[in-house]
Structure formats: C-alpha cells, structure tokens
Amino acid sequence: MRPIRELAREQEDYVIGMRRQFHAHPELGEKEVETTRTIVRELESMGIPVQTFDGITGCVGVIEGSAPGATVMLRADIDALPIQEVEGRSYGSTCPGVMHACGHDCHTAMLLGAARILKEHSSEFHGTVKLIFQMAEEIGRRSEEYVKRGALEGVDAIFGMHVWPEMPTGIANFERGERMACSDRFIIHVKGVSSHGSAPHLGHDAVLAAAAVVMALQTIPSRINNPLDSLVVTVGMMNGGTKQNIIADDVELVGTVRTFNKAFRDSMPERIGRIAAQVAEGYGCTAESVYYFGPSPLINEDADLVRLAQGAAEKTIGEGCLVHKDKVTGAEDFSVYMEKVPGIYGYLGVGNREKGIDCVVHHPAFDVDESALQYGTGIYAQFALDYLRGQEK
Ligand code: NI
Numbered sequence: 464m465r466p467i468r469e470l471a472r473e474q475e476d477y478v479i480g481m482r483r484q485f486h487a488h489p490e491l492g493e494k495e496v497e498t499t500r501t502i503v504r505e506l507e508s509m510g511i512p513v514q515t516f517d518g519i520t521g522c523v524g525v526i527e528g529s530a531p532g533a534t535v536m537l538r539a540d541i542d543a544l545p546i547q548e549v550e551g552r553s554y555g556s557t558c559p560g561v562m563h564a565c566g567h568d569c570h571t572a573m574l575l576g577a578a579r580i581l582k583e584h585s586s587e588f589h590g591t592v593k594l595i596f597q598m599a600e601e602i603g604r605r606s607e608e609y610v611k612r613g614a615l616e617g618v619d620a621i622f623g624m625h626v627w628p629e630m631p632t633g634i635a636n637f638e639r640g641e642r643m644a645c646s647d648r649f650i651i652h653v654k655g656v657s658s659h660g661s662a663p664h665l666g667h668d669a670v671l672a673a674a675a676v677v678m679a680l681q682t683i684p685s686r687i688n689n690p691l692d693s694l695v696v697t698v699g700m701m702n703g704g705t706k707q708n709i710i711a712d713d714v715e716l717v718g719t720v721r722t723f724n725k726a727f728r729d730s731m732p733e734r735i736g737r738i739a740a741q742v743a744e745g746y747g748c749t750a751e752s753v754y755y756f757g758p759s760p761l762i763n764e765d766a767d768l769v770r771l772a773q774g775a776a777e778k779t780i781g782e783g784c785l786v787h788k789d790k791v792t793g794a795e796d797f798s799v800y801m802e803k804v805p806g807i808y809g810y811l812g813v814g815n816r817e818k819g820i821d822c823v824v825h826h827p828a829f830d831v832d833e834s835a836l837q838y839g840t841g842i843y844a845q846f847a848l849d850y851l852r853g854q855e856k
Contacts, residue, residue, distance in 0.1 A: 464587050467580065467848065468779045471841030474576035478840050479833045481505070481575055483554035485568035489543030489561045492599030495520040498541050498571070502596050505575050509582045511594075519608045521598040525591060526581050532590025533854035535847050536615070536804075537577065538623040538797060539570035540600035549828045564829040566626035566813065571596060573836055577843035590851040593618060603646075604758045606796040610803055619854070620768055621806040622846050623797045624839065627788075628821055630812030632835040633780055635842070636788040637772035637809035643761035644693065644721040645728050646794030647754065651676060651716040651739045653703070655748040660708035667747035670704055673714035676750060677701065679742045680718070683734055688727065695721040695792055696735075721792040723760045761798040761808055768807035771849050772842070776809075779841030811839045 490498050499520045506513045506524040514523045521541060548555050548562040556562045574594055581592050595614060599605035609615065630636065653673040658666030677698045688694040696718065703714030720735075722728050732754035743750035763769050776784055788810055797808050814821045815832035822828045 464584055466778070467841050467845040470580045471576065471779065471837045471844065474579055474840050475837045477579070478572045478576035478836045482568050482572035482833065482836060485571055486554050486563045487557050489556050489558055489563045489568070491545060491561055492542035492602040492605065493520060495541050495598050499596070502541070502571065502575065506578060506594070509579055511578060511582055514614070516609070516612045516614070519598055521596050521609070523596070523609070523614050524578060524594040526578065526585055526594070528588040528590050528851065529586045530589040533619045533851055534591040534593060534617050535850045536593040536595055536618045536621040537574055537843050537847055538595045538597060538621060538800065539574035540567045540597045541571050542567055542599050542601055544601055544825060546825065546827050562827065564826060565601065565824045566829070566831055567600065569626045569813070569831055569836055569839065570624075573839035574843055576840035577847070580840070580844040581847060588848055588851045589855050592847045592851070600796055604796045604799050606799040610799060615800060615803050618804050620850055621800045621804050622772065622843070623806070624809045624811050624842065625795070626813040626831055626835070626839065627810040628814040628823065628829070628831060630786065630788070630810060631814045631816070632812055632832045633784060633838070634786050634812035635776040635780060635784050635809060635838070636786055637763070637769055637776060637807060638787065639763050639766060639769045641723040641760065641762050641790045642808060643790065643795050643798070644695070644723050644792040645760045646757040647720040647728070647731065648757060649718050649720065649732075649735055649752055649754045651735070651750050651752045653714045653716065653739070653743050653748055653750045655710070655712045655746070657712040658710045660710055663710055666710040666712070668710050669714040669748055670711045672743045672746035672748040672750070673701060673703060673716055675746060676716065676739045676742050679738050680735065683738070687734065692724045692727065693722060693792060694724070694727070695719070721794070723762065723790065725760060728760070758794045758796040759798045759802060761795050761801065763807055765805040765807065768805055771853070772807045772809055772846055775842045775845035775849055778845050780838050811835060811842065
C-alpha cells in the first residue's frame with residue numbers, strides 16, 4: 464500500500480470541492496437535512512453502507528476490512544452557526560444568517576476523503592472503520608442521541624479533531640490530559656414580594672437578592688474551588704422586574720459552569736443551589752435552582768491512543784509537526800463518546816497569515832487554508848489504519 468500521505472494528496476481536489484459545497488450550503492444543528500443527504504449520497508457512491516437514525520440528522524458509514532477484527536470510529540461534526548458570513552467569497556454561504564464558521568464543513572469533507580482511501584484499501588486491514596457524521600455539535604450534548612441509538616456498539620476506540628486557525632498549516636496537536644472543559648448550564652429563580660418602588664420596606668426585593676446571589680456565586684471559584692484547578696462560574700443573564708418604581712418579585716438568573724474536574728463538577732448543583740437559597744433567604748426571598756449537565760470535560764486519558772494519533776500526524780504531515788496547545792474552557796460534545804469508549808481528540812492547524820487566514824472560529828470572517836485539508840484527510844485514514852493494524856493478533 465502506498466503511503467497514506469500520498470493517497471490523501473490525491474484526494475485534495477475532491478475534499479476541497481466538498482468543503483466548498485458544504486460551506487456554500489450551511490445548515491444549523493438538528494436541521495442538517497441536505498447536508499446529511501449529500502454525505503449519504505457520497506458514501507453510497509463509494510460503495511459504503513450507511514446507517515441513518517430516526518428523528519435525528521447525521522449518519523454513520525461502515526467500512527469492513529478483509530477479516531473480522533477491532534472497530535475504530537472516526538468522527539466529524541456537520542452543523543453550522545447562526546452567523547452572517549462576510550461577503551465576497553466565491554464559495555460563501557448562500558443561506559442568509561447561517562455560516563460554517565467553525566470549520567465543520569472541513570471536518571465533513573476531510574472524513575469523506577478518508578472514507579475514499581479506506582474503502583479503496585479495505586482489503587488491506589482487518590476489522591471495521593465506522594465514520595460518524597454527527598449533527599448539532601454546537602447545541603450541547605446532542606452526540607448522546609447516537610449513543611442512545613446504539614451507534615457506538617462494538618466500537619473499541621474513537622478519534623476526532625478540530626481545524627484550528629490559530630495554528631498554522633503544517634502543525635497539529637494531539638496531547639494527553641485536559642483539553643476542554645465541561646459546559647453546564649444553571650437557572651436560578653429568585654422570588655420575592657412586590658411592593659411600590661417608593662416603599663421597599665413593604666416588599667422583599669428579588670432584584671437585590673438576585674444581585675447578592677450573583678456576587679456570592681463567585682465565592683465558588685475564589686474560596687471553595689482548589690485554586691490549582693480551573694473553574695469558571697458565569698451568570699450571563701439576569702431577567703426580572705417590570706418597571707422602575709415596582710419592587711420586583713421574580714428574577715431569573717442563567718449561567719454556565721466550566722471545569723475540568725469531574726468530581727467537583729458533580730458537586731456544583733448542590734453548591735449553587737445551597738448558596739442561592741441561603742443568600743436569598745437572608746433577603747427575605749427564596750431561590751430555586753436547576754442544573755443541566757452539558758458536555759463533560761474532554762480529557763485525553765489513553766496514552767496509547769495519543770501516541771497513535773501523534774504518529775498518524777507525523778506520518779501525514781512530517782516530523783516536527785506536533786506542538787503543545789494549552790487547554791481551553793470551551794467545550795466539545797465529543798467528550799460524550801469518550802464517556803463510553805476510549806478516545807482521542809486533537810487539533811489541525813489551518814491558519815495562514817500570508818493568505819490572510821488567521822481569524823478565530825465563530826467569527827463572520829472565519830476561513831481556513833484549504834491546503835491543510837489533505838493533512839486532515841490523511842490523519843483520519845492513517846489513525847484508523849494504524850489502530851486496526853495494532854489490534855491484529
Ligand atoms: Ni467546532
């Protein structure tokens with residue numbers, strides 16, 4: 464078999480073409496109907512059987528090797544964002560207010576390129592490669608829907624990566640340890656008693672109590688959390704009241720929690736609930752809290768998979784392509800799969816200052832250096848092949 468890096472280079476035109484097609488026709492999470500249709504059509508044209516799922520978009524392609532063996536899953540996310548793209552791009556979004564501003568069009572196209580390589584060479588490995596094209600990464604932990612529907616059954620390991628414009632083309636990052644935080648949400652309802660704004664002593668001010676709750680919540684990062692662990696508690700919404708001269712009786716606080724510490728995270732609903740209730744009580748009000756667990760922290764724990772991914776990157780891009788990248792308090796619902804099976808998640812550099820491509824993800828001017836896409840294609844295919852060959856007895 465010829466080196467994957469060469470095979471990936473030969474897929475470059477196809478992958479860039481598919482990326483531009485997806486980029487021009489972005490669809491929001493859970494609404495990726497045409498995107499899914501295109502992916503299914505492409506996979507089927509390669510002779511790859513495809514599984515779709517009731518009630519959700521996205522799909523799973525299955526490539527069987529020449530003999531039974533282990534199963535490795537490669538993941539791409541397929542959804543776009545509610546952003547109006549800057550004008551002037553020949554392949555720009557044709558859908559007003561919707562844009563592939565996080566590069567999921569690239570992930571999808573690169574995985575289709577890898578599918579072609581792996582299908583063409585399926586006689587040369589034992590086991591199974593599953594390709595999951597996942598909907599709605601931007602929404603929360605919708606990846607769980609595939610887990611519920613059995614898509615991970617029999618899967619021994621899962622691989623995913625994200626294009627990253629802050630790293631230049633020719634650079635990749637796969638490393639052990641904490642990579643992304645959890646992204647949880649909480650809602651607190653502070654209830655008081657209304658009165659005239661000129662006579663606050665006749666009521667119990669929910670605005671004042673809610674303000675005190677917001678302040679008190681910051682003692683979780685500063686006084687309860689171990690300072691050596693990262694923790695963010697942000698109240699991003701505070702809604703209540705109806706008029707300047709009415710003491711409000713109802714305020715809603717909505718916030719997010721980011722941490723890498725799974726045990727501490729599990730304690731957050733109780734901590735937030737207790738602080739909110741007791742602070743509110745001090746102001747003659749009540750507070751009820753609800754906590755929603757989003758994507759869990761993404762932690763690359765499996766040293767063998769990390770080494771395998773690093774090797775795949777070096778074989779595809781070349782020696783010296785690997786760099787350290789700091790963890791971030793953003794989140795990624797790939798971690799939901801990693802709760803079930805061993806996994807590895809990394810980053811692929813797609814920035815290029817000379818071409819003016821260095822805009823961060825989720826920005827209206829986001830773009831990628833498309834010459835990096837062949838590397839992503841190669842890393843997907845190489846990882847799958849190396850994993851399965853390592854499992855052959
Ligand atoms: Ni993304």
